[in-house]
Amino acid sequence: MAITRRKFLSWMGAAGVGVTVGKSAQAASNKHFTGYPDGMGVLHDIARCVGCRSCEAACNTVNQLPPPETSFKDLAVLDRKRRTTPAEYTVVNRFDAAGEGSKPIYSKNQCNHCLEPACASACFVKAFSKSEEGAVVYDASVCVGCRYCMIACPFEIPTYEYDKALTPRVMKCTLCHPRVQEGKLPGCVESCPTEALTFGKREDLLKIARERIRRNPDLYIDHIYGEHEMGGTSWLYISNVPFRDIGMREDLGVTPAPALTSGALGSVPIVVGLWPVLLTGIYAISQRKDKVAEEEQALAVEAARTATQDEAAAELKKTLEMKEKEKETAVNMAVKKALEEAAKAQEEAAQAREEAAPEAAPEVQDDKDAKQTEEDS
Amino acid sequence: MEGQIFTLQDFMYSTKSITYLVIVAALILFPIFWRFLTSRDE
Amino acid sequence: MSDTRTPTGGTLLTPFNIVAGLILLIGAVITVLRFTGGLAAVSNLSDYNPWGLWIGFDLLVGVALAAGGFVTSAACYIFGLKRYHSAVRPAILTAFLGYALVVFALHYDVGRPWRLPYPFIVQPGTTSLLFEVGACVALYLTVLFIEYTPAALEWLGLKRARSIVVKLTLLLTIFGVVLSTLHQSSLGALFLIAPSKLHPLWYSAYLPVYFFISAIIAGLSMVIFESSMAHKYFHDKMDDTHLAEADGVALGFGKAASFVLFGYFIIKVVGLAVDNNWHYLVSGWGAWYLVEIIGFVLLPCYLYAVGARDKNVKLIRRTSGLAVLGIVLNRFNISLIAFNYHLPSSERYFPHWMEIGISVFVVTVGVLVYRFIVTHMPILYEHPDYKEEH
Ligand code: SF4
Ligand code: SF4
Ligand code: SF4
Numbered sequence: 150m151a152i153t154r155r156k157f158l159s160w161m162g163a164a165g166v167g168v169t170v171g172k173s174a175q176a177a178s179n180k181h182f183t184g185y186p187d188g189m190g191v192l193h194d195i196a197r198c199v200g201c202r203s204c205e206a207a208c209n210t211v212n213q214l215p216p217p218e219t220s221f222k223d224l225a226v227l228d229r230k231r232r233t234t235p236a237e238y239t240v241v242n243r244f245d246a247a248g249e250g251s252k253p254i255y256s257k258n259q260c261n262h263c264l265e266p267a268c269a270s271a272c273f274v275k276a277f278s279k280s281e282e283g284a285v286v287y288d289a290s291v292c293v294g295c296r297y298c299m300i301a302c303p304f305e306i307p308t309y310e311y312d313k314a315l316t317p318r319v320m321k322c323t324l325c326h327p328r329v330q331e332g333k334l335p336g337c338v339e340s341c342p343t344e345a346l347t348f349g350k351r352e353d354l355l356k357i358a359r360e361r362i363r364r365n366p367d368l369y370i371d372h373i374y375g376e377h378e379m380g381g382t383s384w385l386y387i388s389n390v391p392f393r394d395i396g397m398r399e400d401l402g403v404t405p406a407p408a409l410t411s412g413a414l415g416s417v418p419i420v421v422g423l424w425p426v427l428l429t430g431i432y433a434i435s436q437r438k439d440k441v442a443e444e445e446q447a448l449a450v451e452a453a454r455t456a457t458q459d460e461a462a463a464e465l466k467k468t469l470e471m472k473e474k475e476k477e478t479a480v481n482m483a484v485k486k487a488l489e490e491a492a493k494a495q496e497e498a499a500q501a502r503e504e505a506a507p508e509a510a511p512e513v514q515d516d517k518d519a520k521q522t523e524e525d526s
Numbered sequence: 527m528e529g530q531i532f533t534l535q536d537f538m539y540s541t542k543s544i545t546y547l548v549i550v551a552a553l554i555l556f557p558i559f560w561r562f563l564t565s566r567d568e
Numbered sequence: 569m570s571d572t573r574t575p576t577g578g579t580l581l582t583p584f585n586i587v588a589g590l591i592l593l594i595g596a597v598i599t600v601l602r603f604t605g606g607l608a609a610v611s612n613l614s615d616y617n618p619w620g621l622w623i624g625f626d627l628l629v630g631v632a633l634a635a636g637g638f639v640t641s642a643a644c645y646i647f648g649l650k651r652y653h654s655a656v657r658p659a660i661l662t663a664f665l666g667y668a669l670v671v672f673a674l675h676y677d678v679g680r681p682w683r684l685p686y687p688f689i690v691q692p693g694t695t696s697l698l699f700e701v702g703a704c705v706a707l708y709l710t711v712l713f714i715e716y717t718p719a720a721l722e723w724l725g726l727k728r729a730r731s732i733v734v735k736l737t738l739l740l741t742i743f744g745v746v747l748s749t750l751h752q753s754s755l756g757a758l759f760l761i762a763p764s765k766l767h768p769l770w771y772s773a774y775l776p777v778y779f780f781i782s783a784i785i786a787g788l789s790m791v792i793f794e795s796s797m798a799h800k801y802f803h804d805k806m807d808d809t810h811l812a813e814a815d816g817v818a819l820g821f822g823k824a825a826s827f828v829l830f831g832y833f834i835i836k837v838v839g840l841a842v843d844n845n846w847h848y849l850v851s852g853w854g855a856w857y858l859v860e861i862i863g864f865v866l867l868p869c870y871l872y873a874v875g876a877r878d879k880n881v882k883l884i885r886r887t888s889g890l891a892v893l894g895i896v897l898n899r900f901n902i903s904l905i906a907f908n909y910h911l912p913s914s915e916r917y918f919p920h921w922m923e924i925g926i927s928v929f930v931v932t933v934g935v936l937v938y939r940f941i942v943t944h945m946p947i948l949y950e951h952p953d954y955k956e957e958h
Contacts, residue, residue, distance in 0.1 A: 273699035294679020296618035301761045308615040311608035317679040413757035435648025542694035
């Protein structure tokens with residue numbers, strides 16, 4: 150349960166590694182990774198396997214697994230197809246694939262130690278890691294027990310201690326990582342009496358496998374299982390019968406597991422980057438629409454109000470104009486009247502002058518009167 | 527071997543770890559920037 | 569804080585309470601068995617079938633059906649469809665409870681539940697889709713909790729705290745939509761890593777998109793479905809606004825669900841075309857696939873459309889049940905039924921009754937908490953003190 154400082158700082162570590170590595174990752178910008186150059190592996194020559202179960206026994210011993218139900222000498226267990234279990238990191242199965250009457254085929258099954266492990270890609274606490282030496286190692290001290298690694302593994306290898314209440318672990322072959330680090334051979338390889346298992350650098354194993362196929366083209370199928378399957382595995386197989394006949398899937402494809410999820414993982418940051426922009430934009434538009442609607446409403450109200458105002462103003466103006474007009478008419482009339490009166494007066498004055506010259510004084514008086522009337526109006 | 531990446535898995539591990547840190551930063555920066563952008567409205 | 573009676577009246581010994589009590593009792597017993605005897609004691613999980621009902625139903629279905637929260641709050645606060653306002657609170661509450669129960673149920677499924685925070689505090693496995701799901705679910709649960717708090721704060725009468733939270737509404741809603749987009753789709757993306765185990769008719773590079781779009785359908789349908797349930801049992805808790813808006817919500821959401829279902833159908837067909845999977849349609853798996861697509865995508869799509877055209881709220885409410893079932897079926901197909909399709913039947917998984925027991929137990933807990941909250945807090949009605957606000 151102890152949380153080491155290393156683990157606690159792993160966030161920083163993960164980022165840090167990325168930064169220091171920036172250059173070399175860029176150098177390999179075609180992003181084709183070929184795995185650790187000196188990774189080790191095992192070549193399993195199915196044509197040589199005799200189904201003696203020595204490897205199972207050795208594996209049980211070196212990994213201190215619980216004792217088996219029946220002895221490893223008991224070959225009756227081969228009558229039914231078995232798979233790996235928490236107590237058996239490896240199992241040998243018998244197949245009658247070569248046809249009636251001919252020798253049965255035996256094949257050993259265990260973790261293939263993928264070059265790009267699906268289990269490691271899937272684990273959300275990074276409990277699995279591909280080591281430089283080739284083994285895919287598991288760290289039970291961080292495992293949460295979600296079993297996603299088991300969903301992910303295309304070879305259906307990892308097993309789980311379902312019967313443990315509090316400390317269940319994922320169990321699988323370790324490629325005898327501790328022994329290999331000590332310079333020893335994996336238990337199963339060491340115990341194999343027929344050299345059906347060969348331990349070595351994966352590159353060398355591929356050469357050996359090709360050489361065997363080349364030398365015995367009639368015996369071997371021309372395919373090294375694990376060379377490319379799921380991006381390649383550290384454990385390699387050659388066989389004298391088609392792999393699909395001995396329970397090994399040939400339809401897995403060559404895409405390494407991390408590549409299957411990289412698209413989905415890659416869209417995560419894009420969603421984070423663009424969704425807030427898009428959503429805020431939609432929000433702003435809907436707000437704006439509300440606002441525009443509001444403004445329009447306000448405008449309408451305003452318009453209605455100004456309309457009434459205008460009407461009143463127009464009325465006022467009209468009245469004023471009318472008054473003005475009335476006034477004008479009045480003036481005009483007065484002027485007219487005055488002029489008429491003045492004209493009349495003049496006529497009268499002319500008449501009077503004609504009648505008597507000494508009556509000139511009232512004429513002037515009359516003139517004055519006329520002027521006055523004019524001014525008054 | 528320090529400083530060199532040999533597997534796609536390790537490459538993705540380091541790039542995704544950085545990406546997650548970027549994501550966290552983005553989630554914090556978005557509201558701050560939005561405030562900066564709109565604080566003078568009205 | 570005024571009404572503390574249960575809707576069924578004074579007595580506790582109603583048939584509902586008795587059944588619920590029994591389920592809780594059985595759940596408690598299974599819980600003890602699970603944490604003393606391990607997963608083997610209560611489940612049929614195996615090395616071939618590491619994920620069973622608790623992932624297929626409690627996690628995948630649970631999260632999908634809780635999508636109503638982000639769908640409704642987005643419709644109301646982001647798209648500005650204010651007429652759905654009365655639907656937001658119940659949807660947020662269901663979503664919050666849904667996610668809380670998902671996390672609760674996960675404690676049964678994972679081997680060492682106390683280590684669930686490890687991916688975030690000890691060693692992040694950033695290449696895993698499950699990491700992404702976990703991070704988003706944890707964050708979103710927090711967001712939902714904050715979004716839900718105004719109801720609780722009103723109940724408790726804490727006005728100051730409430731007004732702070734209400735101010736954050738838009739931010740929280742956007743956060744919620746971003747997080748929901750991510751984890752809803754990532755749940756589908758979980759299966760991207762196992763192309764050899766999931767039947768090609770269900771496996772697709774579009775799985776994340778399918779999951780996201782179908783989550784929207786699930787969210788819309790759940791809001792309708794849940795509101796029709798609530799109408800039945802909590803009618804007296806609803807205020808006039810809620811009652812007046814409820815039919816509009818059903819019609820609007822039904823119409824939306826119909827159109828989204830139509831789009832979903834199209835992209836499903838696109839998936840067939842892109843992977844050239846047509847020939848599988850004539851196999852047994854193909855027939856099963858067609859049952860899902862025709863019976864649980866096209867049919868609800870059509871029924872919703874008829875309901876929306878005829879303004880037939882009843883039909884829409886019934887269709888919502890069908891659509892919800894369709895989502896359940898889809899998640900089961902992907903995680904259980906079409907998963908490991910290549911294995912012989914002897915290696916296939918069928919849930920142990922105790923697994924079903926825990927799932928029923930979890931749902932019951934949810935219903936009970938929901939009932940407590942809607943009978944006590946202002947969910948289906950507006951608190952009189954805060955009525956004026958919008
Ligand atoms: S065979 Fe399975 S368990 Fe082994 S390394 Fe590959 S993915 Fe992991
Ligand atoms: S079960 Fe353990 S090792 Fe496997 S994915 Fe989950 S946390 Fe990782
Ligand atoms: S390599 Fe070691 S752990 Fe793996 S099968 Fe052989 S003996 Fe067992």
